[in-house]
Amino acid sequence: MTTFSGLGVSKDFQGALRENQLIVPTEIQVKAIPILLNSKTDFIGLAQTGTGKTAAFGLPILQGIDPSKDEIQALILSPTRELVQQIKKQLFKLTKYLPIKIFSEEVYGGVKIDIQINNLKRPTHLVIATPGRLVDLIERAALDLTKIKTIVLDEADEMLSMGFKQDLNRILNYTNGTRNTWLFSATMPEEIQRMISTYMAPDAVKVMVDAGELVNKNITHQYVLVNGKEKFNALVSFLEVHSTARGIVFCKTRVGVQNLASYLKEEGFSVAALEGEMGQRDRDKVMRSFKKEYTQILIATDVAARGIDVRDLAFVIHYQLPEQLEYYTHRSGRTARAGKKGVSLALVTATELGSLRKIEESLGFKAINGSI
Numbered sequence: 421m422t423t424f425s426g427l428g429v430s431k432d433f434q435g436a437l438r439e440n441q442l443i444v445p446t447e448i449q450v451k452a453i454p455i456l457l458n459s460k461t462d463f464i465g466l467a468q469t470g471t472g473k474t475a476a477f478g479l480p481i482l483q484g485i486d487p488s489k490d491e492i493q494a495l496i497l498s499p500t501r502e503l504v505q506q507i508k509k510q511l512f513k514l515t516k517y518l519p520i521k522i523f524s525e526e527v528y529g530g531v532k533i534d535i536q537i538n539n540l541k542r543p544t545h546l547v548i549a550t551p552g553r554l555v556d557l558i559e560r561a562a563l564d565l566t567k568i569k570t571i572v573l574d575e576a577d578e579m580l581s582m583g584f585k586q587d588l589n590r591i592l593n594y595t596n597g598t599r600n601t602w603l604f605s606a607t608m609p610e611e612i613q614r615m616i617s618t619y620m621a622p623d624a625v626k627v628m629v630d631a632g633e634l635v636n637k638n639i640t641h642q643y644v645l646v647n648g649k650e651k652f653n654a655l656v657s658f659l660e661v662h663s664t665a666r667g668i669v670f671c672k673t674r675v676g677v678q679n680l681a682s683y684l685k686e687e688g689f690s691v692a693a694l695e696g697e698m699g700q701r702d703r704d705k706v707m708r709s710f711k712k713e714y715t716q717i718l719i720a721t722d723v724a725a726r727g728i729d730v731r732d733l734a735f736v737i738h739y740q741l742p743e744q745l746e747y748y749t750h751r752s753g754r755t756a757r758a759g760k761k762g763v764s765l766a767l768v769t770a771t772e773l774g775s776l777r778k779i780e781e782s783l784g785f786k787a788i789n790g791s792i
Contacts, residue, residue: 427453429479436516446472449479451627456480456602462624463602464616468749470729470757471629473604477572478511484569485545487520491567496548497591499578501528501700502707506729507574508548522546529553530700537562551579551587558594568599576605576612577746582723585611592619606753607746638756642790643766643776651767652680655739656687658765659717665734668718670751672740680739681719690716696723722747728754738766741775748779765790 422445424437437443445453448467456463457480467473481494498504508526515522524546527536533556540547540563547554547563557563571592573579579588592601592615601620605612616624646654655669671677674695681693692706692715709715711730720728722742733755742748755762766787768776780786 428457448629449476452476462620464626465604467629494570496572498574551584573603577607641787643787667735669737694720735763
């Protein structure tokens with residue numbers, strides 16, 4: 421059996437790994453960690469969300485930091501505040517038994533920038549950031565990135581689809597030098613390939629997990645054909661049958677999310693809405709409630725649900741099919757995480773069936789025609 425020790429991970433991390441139930445490395449960790457620990461190389465990791473990517477890049481990042489040097493040595497970019505917070509929390513747990521403390525700072529929008537500028541004046545070895553806020557800090561000369569050895573682009577496809585292309589280009593140009601770039605992505609659209617050819621070495625090591633399987637094999641894909649008037653009743657029936665399960669229902673628009681959440685509340689369901697125009701405080705409140713299981717079902721838009729990592733979600737429901745192919749992958753990836761199984765259910769009308777067929781063909785799966 422492969423172990424983290426066998427992959428080259430230092431003994432300093434073994435106790436924390438055990439405490440966090442990280443005993444057997446995942447496929448992306450097995451393939452990535454030895455390369456990232458032992459080679460100064462650019463790296464491309466193609467793997468689904470929920471496959472253990474954070475530890476795959478996080479352990480080599482932490483092991484490569486020299487805590488005796490009071491300088492920023494690594495930078496991790498991620499698309500949302502929630503993901504930045506999750507990464508920092510997970511990496512902090514892994515440093516519990518280190519003999520010398522590694523200091524990290526998280527920076528993202530929705531918080532007064534002056535607070536983050538002051539925090540960055542403290543000893544800092546690692547910065548975890550959203551691209552937009554990092555650009556703001558760079559423009560204010562609030563942090564020194566000249567000593568970084570590694571920059572990680574986590575969920576790179578999500579960052580591009582959320583409109584961070586210009587910010588990423590500025591950051592990559594600004595940090596260009598002797599640093600290595602590690603890019604992790606669930607999908608590989610053309611924009612990602614252009615970024616790789618522009619900013620990464622031609623001999624960058626590329627690792628693919630479940631090559632040819634663009635969707636998690638632990639997800640059961642189903643669809644139910646309904647007419648427009650039946651769709652809400654079909655959703656209610658599914659939720660009643662799975663009354664103890666937790667999951668996310670996706671709509672395409674902010675108004676659709678708010679309306680559906682209101683209707684489901686009237687039916688007595690424990691639901692909350694998450695959409696992009698909500699204030700950060702309200703978003704945090706909704707996510708805390710959902711993660712602590714005070715709320716059973718989350719109704720969300722694609723943008724609002726970026727980076728949600730909640731354990732033990734049994735299902736994802738596509739109340740409306742997404743506009744973009746990548747969104748289906750990201751939506752479905754909210755369930756069946758960390759080796760668990762889950763259901764991705766599309767409620768489609770006859771006019772939407774053609775769109776579902778295109779998604780199936782592009783992603784290489786066949787949805788089961790189910791019943792509720």
